Amino acid sequence: MLTISQDLHDQIVAHARRAHPDEACGVVAGPAGGGTPERFIPMLNAARSPTFYEFDSGDLLKLYREMDDRDEEPVIVYHSHTATEAYPSRTDISYANEPGAHYVLVSTADTDGAGPFQFRSYRIVDGDVTEEEVRVV
DSSP states (O other): OEEEOHHHHHHHHHHHHHHTTSOOEEEEEEETTTOOOOEEEEEOBTTOOSSOOOBOHHHHHHHHHHHHHTTEEEEEEEEEESSSOSSOOHHHHHHOOOTTSEEEEEEOTTTTTSSOOEEEEEEEETTEEEEEOEEEO
């Protein structure tokens, strides 16, 4: 189960809303080994696409160095889907390389970026996708 604060939930949804019609993407970091999402880090979708997201490689390297310096890890890796439901695509699954992370998808499909939005979380390990409950506190 993913337990996330209302504030972090709202920040992820707001980022998806702002980026629409392109996909939004980012990370929520937390203390290494703790599994608690704490620090919201919106990223630039280098693909600038409504159907695909890609972290800028320089920004991603900077982020991982910063997390390492702060003894953090990516607890949530999130992105939005603008034309489909909040379920990982084959591409999403193939790029999922953080087995300990929660993969959050927000769907802005059929909302014109105004909501309501699907907000779902998954564990993706070795290509195996498992949806998990989301508890907003």
